[in-house]
Amino acid sequence: MPLHPQRTIDDLKALRELTGDEQGAQRVAFTDTWLAARAFLKERLDALPVEQRQDAAGNWWATMPGDSERVLVIGGHLDSVPNGGWLDGCLNVLAGVEVLRRISEQYGGRPPVTLKLVDWADEEGARFGRSLYGSSAAGGNIDIAEMRKLRDKDGVGLEDALARVGVTLADAPQARKELEGAAAYLELHIEQGPVLEGLGLPLGAVLGTVGVERHTVTFHGQAAHSGSTPMNLRRDAFRAAGQLAQEIYTIAERHGGVCTIGRCTTLPGIVTSVVETCELTLDQRHLDAGKLAAMWQDAQDAARRFAEEGGCTASFGDLWYIEPIPFHPELIDAAEASVREVSGTAHRLPSGPLHDAAEVARSGVPTVMLFVQSLRGISHNRIEDTLEEHLVQSVEALDRLTDRAIAWVLAQPGA
Structure with a gap:
């Protein structure tokens, strides 16, 4: 069935217009602009046969039930740093939407395994200084007493910011149930570094987070x-x-x-x-x-x-x-094969920055990431950019990796 990566690029550009200004992206977690980005995502998901909900920590989930209750999760984050780039985080989510579109068309809305797309809340930690908040809550690695102490530069507490978007901080650990049944987790991200550009490669398979x-x-x-x-x-x-x-x-x-x-x-x-x-x-x-x-x-x-x-x-x-968090070796192999099919070559590299994938992997869910080249190796900056042809290849690679991951999930004992 057809995949249309250009729709992802069009969505990314539309989101940039909606939530950015001349200084860059302004999708800081739990702000009005972040809520506008969430509404943008929901609107696109409304066209798909998915169930949408916000979990106890403020993460947004879209679930496409499948023939198997085993779950394949694709994740990313819409939030940005102040004056951030147009791709960091949101590429992951919007590429995932396109993959869901293709799978829905291929399987008539009923894939072989249950698929979930998640927008993790406050990956960046730009406002309260605590990165990976939403994925940490889902992974069972959150200290509520410490989180209650967090304040932004204006003195607003995290607890109050969460309440404004319908989340009770004390309930955040209940988000752990969202990963129950998760058999694999996939994430696509811009590299945010210069390695792939230096090698002249569009894509890479990620070994883990350092x-x-x-x-x-x-x-x-x-x-x-x-x-x-x-x-x-x-x-x-x-x-x-x-x-x-x-x-x-x-x-x-x-x-x-x-x-x-x-x-x-x-x-x-x-x-x-x-x-x-x-x-x-x-x-x-x-x-x-x-x-x-x-x-x-x-x-x-x-x-x-x-x-x-x-x-x-x-x-x-x-x-x-x-600690270092290595990703699953068989899923790394699948990621490398997907990259090679799309671009003709492949490279494995570690991730220096932390990502939500690290918290998911820490919780015991088999995990892997794909990187797409970042021009000049720059991120968290309005000049952050990736060639559109490479963005197309990244969506194609995530799509092929998703198919491989579905087959891998179904091949596991007890599936």
Whole structure:
């Protein structure tokens, strides 16, 4: 049966006109613009034989019942960061709508397995600082007490924002029942990075989301007058920090991961004093848990060495950690085969950013993602873009992956 990827592109452009301005997309979660995007989605789903509902956490589900109660889920998110791009998140959802159109026509509205399309609520975390809210709730990884503390820049609490859209925060964990019976989860996303463009490839199969170690590294030296203290007698905390800033590139190269120092704070922070205290934030990422742990150990060893060489000491603090989340190997194979059919070649790559797919996979549902090339590797920006021919191929690849996933679900024991 015919698939019409151009309808997805037309829908994306219409959504951009509806929910964006000259600065970019403005679909920040739980705002009026986000609600307008949801209404846009509902209108398109109304033409399909699906049951639509909002779950206890505020995620939007469209269910097409099938001959089997086993469920294949296609997911994405309509919300954006402020001044965001026209593709981030919403490509996933609107491509899923087109796949549902094709399957509905092919099977007369009754596919071999039950299909669900989900628009996850507040994937970005741009308003309240807690990413993956809706998928975390469905995956059983949410702390209501901590969520109640969240406020946006205007002082509005998450609990109040949810109430405005008909959601009671205390009920959010009930969203877990939405993944009951889920046999597989598929997600298409723009890459948001430069790898595929650098390789000259339109599409890739995603191996999983990388693990993240985030820590503080603090060097303690001695404040001293910047004019009267000889260079060889200084206990300069910033010098040790600067040496570590260079060393993290070596650490990343050695282990095949990435490292970033995102913030540097000095005390006393005046131009006439040698730095007494320098605190860095260190973000390290890798798809392999063992190598991720080794990267953090190497960073600590290097920090202690540079501190000792400069007459300083070093201390460490924990900010955040999430383990690497590999996707299902058989579904990765299916994703790669689908990409190869559409584009003639295929590439496997990890995802540096986290996605809703990570929370679904953590809950135990077999999961895989497809990436489509991002021009200039830029996302979360109004200049975010992908060639239209690549968007067409991404919808085609998701469609073929869906067929493969249906067959895979039906082949599982007990199906």
